[in-house]
Every structure is written in structure tokens, then in C-alpha cells.
Amino acid sequence: MRLRDLGERGLISRIERAAAKVSGRSVVLGIGDDAALLRPRAGEDVVVSTDASVENVHFRFSNESPRNVGRRALVANLSDLAAMGARPMGFVLALGAPGELLVKRVDGLVAGLLHEAVRHGCPLIGGNCSQAGEVSLAITALGAVKRGNALTRRGVRAGDRLLVTGVLGAAALDRARAERRGRVRHVAEPRLRAGLALTRVRGVGSCIDISDGLEADLGQVLDAAGLAADLEPAGLPLPRGFRRACAALGLEPLALALGGGEDYELLFTLRPRGPSAAWLSQRLGVAVTEIGRVVVGRRQEQRGWRHFAR
Amino acid sequence: MRLRDLGERGLISRIERAAAKVSGRSVVLGIGDDAALLRPRAGEDVVVSTDASVENVHFRFSNESPRNVGRRALVANLSDLAAMGARPMGFVLALGAPGELLVKRVDGLVAGLLHEAVRHGCPLIGGNCSQAGEVSLAITALGAVKRGNALTRRGVRAGDRLLVTGVLGAAALDRARAERRGRVRHVAEPRLRAGLALTRVRGVGSCIDISDGLEADLGQVLDAAGLAADLEPAGLPLPRGFRRACAALGLEPLALALGGGEDYELLFTLRPRGPSAAWLSQRLGVAVTEIGRVVVGRRQEQRGWRHFAR
Numbered sequence: 001m002r003l004r005d006l007g008e009r010g011l012i013s014r015i016e017r018a019a020a021k022v023s024g025r026s027v028v029l030g031i032g033d034d035a036a037l038l039r040p041r042a043g044e045d046v047v048v049s050t051d052a053s054v055e056n057v058h059f060r061f062s063n064e065s066p067r068n069v070g071r072r073a074l075v076a077n078l079s080d081l082a083a084m085g086a087r088p089m090g091f092v093l094a095l096g097a098p099g100e101l102l103v104k105r106v107d108g109l110v111a112g113l114l115h116e117a118v119r120h121g122c123p124l125i126g127g128n129c130s131q132a133g134e135v136s137l138a139i140t141a142l143g144a145v146k147r148g149n150a151l152t153r154r155g156v157r158a159g160d161r162l163l164v165t166g167v168l169g170a171a172a173l174d175r176a177r178a179e180r181r182g183r184v185r186h187v188a189e190p191r192l193r194a195g196l197a198l199t200r201v202r203g204v205g206s207c208i209d210i211s212d213g214l215e216a217d218l219g220q221v222l223d224a225a226g227l228a229a230d231l232e233p234a235g236l237p238l239p240r241g242f243r244r245a246c247a248a249l250g251l252e253p254l255a256l257a258l259g260g261g262e263d264y265e266l267l268f269t270l271r272p273r274g275p276s277a278a279w280l281s282q283r284l285g286v287a288v289t290e291i292g293r294v295v296v297g298r299r300q301e302q303r304g305w306r307h308f309a310r
Numbered sequence: 311m312r313l314r315d316l317g318e319r320g321l322i323s324r325i326e327r328a329a330a331k332v333s334g335r336s337v338v339l340g341i342g343d344d345a346a347l348l349r350p351r352a353g354e355d356v357v358v359s360t361d362a363s364v365e366n367v368h369f370r371f372s373n374e375s376p377r378n379v380g381r382r383a384l385v386a387n388l389s390d391l392a393a394m395g396a397r398p399m400g401f402v403l404a405l406g407a408p409g410e411l412l413v414k415r416v417d418g419l420v421a422g423l424l425h426e427a428v429r430h431g432c433p434l435i436g437g438n439c440s441q442a443g444e445v446s447l448a449i450t451a452l453g454a455v456k457r458g459n460a461l462t463r464r465g466v467r468a469g470d471r472l473l474v475t476g477v478l479g480a481a482a483l484d485r486a487r488a489e490r491r492g493r494v495r496h497v498a499e500p501r502l503r504a505g506l507a508l509t510r511v512r513g514v515g516s517c518i519d520i521s522d523g524l525e526a527d528l529g530q531v532l533d534a535a536g537l538a539a540d541l542e543p544a545g546l547p548l549p550r551g552f553r554r555a556c557a558a559l560g561l562e563p564l565a566l567a568l569g570g571g572e573d574y575e576l577l578f579t580l581r582p583r584g585p586s587a588a589w590l591s592q593r594l595g596v597a598v599t600e601i602g603r604v605v606v607g608r609r610q611e612q613r614g615w616r617h618f619a620r
Contacts, residue, residue, distance in 0.1 A: 028355055032534075033463050034393040034519055035359035035453070045338055046356050048452060049345035050402040052440045083344040092360040094404070094448035128448070130362045138404035138438070138448030142358060143345070153343050209344055 003106065004099030011106065011129050015093075018110050019124040022117045026089040026144065027125055036125035038089050040144040046089075047143035047150065049080035055135040064184040066105045070112020070137070071187045072262075076211065077141035078120055078190035079264040083209035085151040085199035086143030088122035088192065093139055096132030109137065120192055149199040151207035151268070153221050160205050160269040160294040162229060163277060165191050165286045167239045168214055169253065172260020176251055188264035194284035195266060201283065203274030208267050213259040217267060228297035233258070237289040269294060313416065314409030321416065321439050325403075328420050329434040332427045336399035336454065337435055346435035348399050350454040356399075357453035357460065359390035365445040374494040376415045380422020380447070381497045382572075386521065387451035388430055388500035389574040393519035395461040395509035396453030398432035398502065403449055406442030419447065430502055459509040461517035461578070463531050470515050470579040470604040472539060473587060475501050475596045477549045478524055479563065482570020486561055498574035504594035505576060511593065513584030518577050523569040527577060532604065541602035543568070579604060 003011060016031045028037035040046055053059060053073040061069075074091065081088055093113065097106065117123055122141065166189070174186035191209070198204055210217050214236075218229055236257050246253040280288040313321060326341050338347035350356055363369060363383040371379075384401065391398055403423065407416065427433055432451065476499070484496035501519070508514055520527045524546075528539055546567050556563040590598040 029460070029462065034390040034517075035357045035396070035451075037394075037455070037460055038356040038358060039457070040350065040356060042352065046348040046350060046452070047345045048348060048400075048402055048436060048450075050404050050436060050448075050450060051438050052404040052406060052448065054406055054440050054442045056443070057441045080344040084347075086345070090358075092358055092450055094360050094362040094450075096362060096364060096406075096446060096448075126358060126360060128361050130364050130446075131367045132364045132446060133366070133444045134442065136406060136440075136442060136446065136448075138360075138362065138406075138446075140358075140360060140402055140404075140450035141345075142356070142452075145347070147349070150339070150347055152339065207344075 001103040002099060003097055003101045003103060006103055008129055015110055015127070018114060022114055022123040024090050024121060024123040027123055030123065030125045036090065036092070038142055040089065043147050044144040045147050045150065047081055047084050047086040047145055048140065049077055050138065050140040051076045051080065052136055052138040061105065063178045066108025067112035068184060068187060070109040071116050073137045073139055074113045074116040075188055075190050075264060077139045078116065078122060078192060079209040079211065081141055081143040082191045082195035083151060083207050083266055084143065084145060085149060085195045086145040087196060088120055089142045089144055090123045090125035091139055091141040092125060093127035093137060095127060095129045096136040098133060099131060101135060120190065145199065151195065151198055151204065153206050153208050155205040156221055156225050156227060156269045156294055157205060158227055158294055158296045159272055161272060161274065161290055162292045162294060163270055163280065163288055163290050164237065164265055164267050165194050165284060165288055166265040167237045168263050168265065169242055169257035169260050170239045171262035172256040173242065173245060176249060188262060190264055191266045191286060194286050197284045198268060201275065201280065203271035205269040205271065210263045210265050210267050211261060213261040214267065215258045222294065226298070227294050229292050230295045231292035235291055237287065311413040312409060313407055313411045313413060316413055318439055325420055325437070328424060332424055332433040334400050334431060334433040337433055340433065340435045346400065346402065348435070348452055350399070353457050354454040355457050355460065357391055357394050357396040357455055358450065359387055360448065360450040361386045361390065362446055362448040371415065373488045376418025377422035378494060378497060380419040381426050383447045383449055384423045384426040385498055385500050385574060387449045388426065388432060388502060389498070389519040389521065391451055391453040392501045392505035393461060393517050393576055394453065394455060395459060395505045396455040397506060398430055399452045399454055400433045400435035401449055401451040402435060403437035403447060405437065405439045406446040408443060409441060411445060430500065455509065461505065461508055461514065463516050463518050463534070465515040466531055466535050466537060466579045466604055467515060468537055468604055468606045469582055471582060471584065471600055472577070472602045472604060473580055473590065473598055473600050474547065474575055474577050475504050475594065475598055476575040477547045478573050478575065479552055479567035479570050480549045481572035482566040483552065483555060486559060498572060500574055501576045501596060504596050507594045508578060511585065511590065513581035515579040515581065520573045520575050520577050521571060523571040524577065525568045536608070538605050538607035539602050540605045545601055547597065547599040
């Protein structure tokens with residue numbers, strides 16, 4: 001069956017039924033009205049983040065299952081909530097697709113979205129389906145954070161320590177493999193618990209999630225402040241067996257770890273007297289590695305994915 | 311200049327600078343971080359609505375200025391907030407575009423969005439730019455409404471009166487004209503003040519904005535409740551000179567008014583003893599017309615725009 005056989009109302013009903021399995025305590029009114037209603041707790045700010053996944057730009061059905069595409073699409077948004085230290089409340093989906101799209105592909109996309117939605121308590125609360133030349137998922141995730149507690153990209157100072165959760169390069173390695181043979185299977189873990197825990201740690205200066213690669217996202221934090229980083233590349237946390245796997249494929253491990261993108265780990269700065277990486281690992285529930293320091297100066301180059309570039 | 315000459319960062323900076331002109335009292339943190347922060351007032355729920363405008367589906371650059379496209383794209387979302395009785399807090403934009411797109415077209419789209427953003431106090435607070443095969447604007451608008459005051463599609467009863475703001479068919483007439491010659495110029499007025507005023511009127515059962523045409527949207531309200539409408543087509547509020555303009559183009563005025571879409575007027579139901587249309591016109595600050603009654607039964611057919619249909 002193709003999307004055009006189902007029609008817009010049919011598609012919406014189908015997504016509505018699937019989405020009804022995931023509920024959220026912050027949702028007053030979900031799918032089916034002109035808009036959804038969310039209820040943050042007293043003293044909370046609302047966190048809003050939007051991100052899109054576009055066919056042949058962010059994914060290809062030829063080397064990735066629709067379910068995996070859906071999972072990654074929501075993770076990208078949840079990761080932004082994590083980087084603000086927010087708890088998820090719900091998300092909306094603007095789905096663009098051609099009439100010829102197989103309905104089972106849409107089912108797969110939705111199943112992937114809802115898989116992550118269940119895991120992270122972030123129900124689908126509304127959306128929009130539109131005809132389009134290619135498949136795209138524009139997702140807006142809504143969260144909540146206690147007033148004044150949000151982690152931002154500001155607040156970085158020279159002398160701050162640079163830390164990162166988890167390991168870097170796994171998504172890039174998986175993508176490189178999929179380009180040669182096989183399929184994209186990697187789905188990152190949005191660091192929601194770690195982000196929430198970070199809001200309670202003293203001395204955190206700024207926080208960002210690594211979506212475009214460590215170098216590019218570090219640049220986002222430092223450039224605005226006119227600062228640079230003193231990184232020790234040998235100290236970057238890499239996945240187990242990473243160097244060997246890269247060697248087998250003729251890839252440069254550091255290039256993937258620094259510029260690969262889609263790791264969705266948290267990169268944050270900490271005052272010199274803040275807690276140790278070991279203490280933070282325990283508190284955040286994920287490995288935390290100190291990778292360098294913020295210094296005065298300007299950084300030189302960046303890797304990482306750029307849109308619209310030649 | 312093309313989008314690819316500007317690059318993603320260049321495009322984001324350009325939009326950021328333009329968006330900085332519009333501020334909002336509910337915005338704690340706007341564009342430039344992993345997510346934006348909004349602060350609803352105590353006792354308010356957050357209203358979330360998403361809608362997309364896609365090139366060659368919702369608009370064509372051959373017969374509409376980018377500015378007009380941008381205006382209509384935001385109005386579609388603001389109208390959903392209006393139909394909930396919400397006040398706008400801000401919106402996010404997921405922009406998809408090919409690298410060959412002229413930057414002046416993007417400038418026009420953004421200028422149109424911001425024109426309506428200023429008029430309705432709804433600043434651009436974040437977004438995402440992505441390469442895509444065609445231009446698309448997926449917008450999520452955020453608003454706030456006092457708890458328990460939101461207007462929904464529920465609450466309709468047999469015997470309720472059916473009322474509508476403004477006039478119907480103007481957008482459809484403009485579109486029909488543009489298909490033959492000339493350009494799309496019509497931009498509807500999102501009924502935000504009227505929606506807010508309606509939350510304070512006793513006896514309002516349900517409310518929806520007319521985006522797909524009166525018949526289709528009335529169906530949305532009635533079908534779920536298993537009810538039908540007794541409409542008096544001769545009593546529909548039409549724009550001045552509408553019948554004559556339709557006749558000149560060989561169009562059926564009622565077909566446009568019933569099925570045209572994009573009027574973005576509010577359609578609401580009212581208990582039999584609720585206030586008169588005249589009283590409501592004054593209270594809502596816009597003409598209100600009583601167009602029929604809710605009756606027991608099932609409606610038969612619908613007109614209006616359907617996506618993915620053959």
C-alpha cells in the first residue's frame with residue numbers, strides 16, 4: 001500500500017492510534033485538536049528544540065531501516081533537551097512524504113520514533129502530514145527545566161576544564177561502514193539523565209550536545225566567547241576496538257572522533273575547582289572524560305558536517 | 311547569491327540577525343543555543359501546534375512572492391493558537407531548501423514570517439536549516455492559555471448553534487485567480503484576539519479554525535461526536551463583491567466558501583442560550599455570523615483539500 005491509497009486522514013488516524021500507546025504526565029491534550037496542551041510544573045521554564053531529518057541528506061532508505069531513521073530523528077531532538085538539562089514533555093512531528101511512499105515505511109518511521117518516545121517518556125502530541133517530493137521529519141521536542149537551572153552555551157571562561165560524556169566516533173564509524181556495505185544501525189543514547197544531573201553540579205559553565213562533531217560544536221561554544229581549546233587528541237574517549245576497526249577500513253580514528261558527528265554526547269565546561277571526572281561519571285551515570293582546557297586565543301579550523309556547502 | 315554560497319552557519323546568522331528585531335516577554339532564551347526557553351505565567355498551560363508549507367504543494371514561487379509565502383506560513387500556525395484561545399509566545403522554524411535557492415528568496419520568506427511575528431507578538435526563537443530537494447517551512451508555534459480555558463474540538467452537542475467569524479472564500483478566490491493569471495496576494499488574519507475573547511464567553515462548546523474549508527473542518531468537529539450540521543448555505547458570510555467576482559471567473563461561490571480552505575476564520579459551537587451573534591461580534595472584535603445548527607445524524611460528503619489523494 002502506498003501513502004496515496006491511505007490519504008491524509010487515514011495516515012493521521014494511523015499515526016494517532018500508534019501514538020496513543022505512549023502517554024506522558026505533562027500532556028493535558030494530545031493529538032487530534034488544533035494544538036496540544038502541555039502543563040509544566042510550577043517554577044519551570046519550557047524548553048523548545050527543533051531538528052529535521054531529510055531523505056538523501058540525513059538518511060537513505062537504501063542503507064537504513066525506516067525504524068532506525070525514526071529512532072535517530074527523535075534522538076537528535078532529545079539530545080538537545082539533554083544539553084539544556086531538561087526533562088522531556090512531548091514532541092510534535094511535521095512529516096513530509098510523496099504519495100508513492102510505501103505505508104510500511106511510514107509505519108517503520110513511526111515505530112522508531114515511538115520506540116525512543118517510550119524509552120524517554122516523550123509522547124507524540126501532535127503533528128502535520130504533508131505531500132512533498134522527498135521524505136522529511138521535522139521534529140520539535142518540548143521539555144521543562146527548573147527556572148534558572150538550564151544549561152546553556154554561555155558561561156564559558158578561560159581556564160575552564162573541558163569534559164565529555166561517553167565515547168566519540170561510533171556514529172561516524174557506523175556511517176562510514178554503511179557507505180561501503182551494510183546498513184546504518186547505530187543509534188546514539190540521548191544523555192537526558194546526565195543532563196538533568198549536570199544542572200545540580202556546581203561549577204558547570206556551559207553545555208552543548210555533540211551533533212556536528214566535537215570540533216564544530218566546541219567551536220560553537222568557544223567562538224562566541226572569543227576563546228580557544230587546548231585539546232589532547234590522544235586523550236579522547238574512543239569506543240572499544242575503534243582504532244582497529246578504523247584501520248581495517250583505512251579510516252583515521254581521530255578524524256572520525258573529532259569531526260564525525262551524531263555522537264550526541266554532552267560536551268561541557270567546568271570551573272577548575274569543580275568535581276573530578278570520576279565523581280561526575282558516578283553522578284551522571286555515564287563515563288565522563290576530561291579532554292582539555294579552555295584557553296585564550298582563536299581556534300583555527302573545524303571539521304564536521306556543513307549544510308549547503310559545495 | 312545562492313544558499314550554497316552562504317553556507318549553513320551563514321544562513322543561520324542571517325536569520326538570527328533578522329529575528330533579533332522581534333522580542334517577546336515570554337522568551338527567556340531565544341535563537342542560538344541547543345534549545346530556546348519560554349516562560350508561561352503561573353497557572354497557564356502551553357499550547358503547541360505544528361504546520362508545514364511545502365513548495366509546489368502549498369505555494370509556488372512562480373505566482374507568489376517569498377514574503378507572502380512566509381506570512382501565510384506563520385498565519386497558518388497562529389490560527390491554530392487562536393482556535394485554542396491561546397496567546398502566542400514564540401515559534402520555531404525548520405527550513406528545508408536546496409543549495410541553489412537564491413538567498414533573496416530566503417530573505418523574503420524570513421521577512422514575511424517576521425512581519426506576522428511582529429504584528430502578533432510571536433518571536434522566532436529557534437530553528438533548524440537543512441538541505442532538501444524543495445523549499446519547505448515546518449513551523450511549530452507555542453502559546454499559552456489559562457488552565458481549563460483552552461477551546462477544544464470536543465464539547466459539541468446536538469442543538470448547539472454554529473457560528474463563524476469573518477467571511478469565507480476570500481483565500482480560495484485569490485488562489486483561483488492566481489492559477490489563471492497574477493499572483494497569490496491574500497493573507498488571512500489569524501483570529502487571536504477573537505479566540506482569546508471566546509475563552510471568556512459562557513456556553514462555547516467547541517472551536518476550530520477553518521484551514522481546509524468549512525465543510526472539512528466542520529466534519530472534524532462533528533464526526534468524532536457522531537453528529538451532523540443543518541447549514542443554511544444562503545446564510546454564509548461572503549466577502550463583498552464575491553459573487554460577482556466568482557461569476558466573472560466562472561466559479562461557484564458556494565463551492566469556494568464551503569470547500570476552499572485557508573480562510574483561517576474560527577468556527578465554533580454555542581449552547582442555544584448563549585449570546586447573540588451581534589453581541590459576539592462586538593466582544594470578539596470581528597463579524598460573527600450564525601450559519602446553522604448541530605443536529606443528530608451523520609453528514610454525507612466533504613469538500614476541502616486532501617493530501618496524498620489521487
